[in-house]
Amino acid sequence: MDFSIFVNEYSFYLQGAWTTVHLVGTALILGLFIAIPAGIICSSQCKILKVPVHLYMYFFRGTPLLIQLFIIYYGSGQFEALRDSWLWEYFQEAWFCALLALTLNTGAYTAEIVRGVIVTMPKGELEAAKAYGMSAWLILKRITLPNALRRALPVYSNEIIFMIHGSAITGLVTIVDITGAARVVNSRYYAPFEAYLAAAVLYMCLTFSVIYIFKRWEMHYAQS
16 A cells, blocks of 8 residues: 555645535535425425425435436536526536535435424424414424424434535536545556545545534433
């Protein structure tokens, strides 16, 4: 094993790690803006809104993330209306397409998490809130969402880990993330074991960091 590769390329790997954290972090934040209202709609009785939301969730949960990325990055240019619009400036960029694919994907999965924790909430809490005369909006704001988000923490940590690992495919559309950095290093030194071992270590560090943070949050909520 050639350890000099790790020494020579550590800064390049760190840049790739920052790209991964930046891309995944942004996608997760934007995904929450999709997931929370989508999860609430799916747990409601509003059939008009539930149909398009369910279709969105079924598509992005039922197809591979790689296919979604390729459709957005390679397939969007097929439509002349898009190429002639101001949006084409963004769809030409690999970063935007990767961010859009990750956001829509995590939004669909997180929406199902939100829906699941809402529909499984103890009915007694909601009935007590109604007995106190709280409005539906106030119940949602003060009881349903806070309790749902607290109960969703363990499951959501798995979604974050999945997104970190899934972001490795963005290297296929020229994003130099951790995996992209490993591919570049491998092309420089022709040392695939060392190149991808370094990438594996970085992914493990990110994964265990997420696990540690969420364990601390769970302990905090358990004590409060």
